[in-house]
Amino acid sequence: MLNIYRACPDASTIIQSSRYQAMRLSKRHGCTNTYDHSIRVAELALMFSTVFFCDRIKAIHAALLHDMADSEERKSFGEKCHYMMLHPQEAAVNAARLYGMGDEECAAIRTHMFPLSSSMPHGRIALSVILADKFVSIYEVTLMHLMMQARMVRVSHVRGR
Numbered sequence: 001m002l003n004i005y006r007a008c009p010d011a012s013t014i015i016q017s018s019r020y021q022a023m024r025l026s027k028r029h030g031c032t033n034t035y036d037h038s039i040r041v042a043e044l045a046l047m048f049s050t051v052f053f054c055d056r057i058k059a060i061h062a063a064l065l066h067d068m069a070d071s072e073e074r075k076s077f078g079e080k081c082h083y084m085m086l087h088p089q090e091a092a093v094n095a096a097r098l099y100g101m102g103d104e105e106c107a108a109i110r111t112h113m114f115p116l117s118s119s120m121p122h123g124r125i126a127l128s129v130i131l132a133d134k135f136v137s138i139y140e141v142t143l144m145h146l147m148m149q150a151r152m153v154r155v156s157h158v159r160g161r
């Protein structure tokens, strides 16, 4: 089993930072939170980075930070649309400013909502993050939602696993 903590030496440092832990408070897809969602995306992005032979550390970094934006709680339809379009840019700025991420990671974050993104994704790291985010999101809004209702799924990742 691929493990983001083994594959990426500073994954634990990123995840344990206070800004990252704050994502636990941000609800996502009606059944989870942005912290758990982002770690699931990083685990799957690691798998895709292996399949696509791209830099696994950059793929994990981009996946861990792809949704680090502040406006998830907005409720109205208009604000949700606004969030869907704008949060990748905000997350990319945060990734660079707070965690020192480089151009490739920030570009992958900026385009992770493709085809809703304002720019085209480029490269295998971006592809790994886009696919991982789509698969995880579909899982969360379908299977996980049903399993949560039946209380069959673990609700939170263990810190620093």
Ligand SMILES: [Fe+2]
Pocket: 066, 067, 087, 088, 112, 113
């Ligand atoms: Fe997103």
Ligand SMILES: [Fe+2]
Pocket: 037, 041, 066, 067, 133
């Ligand atoms: Fe996401």
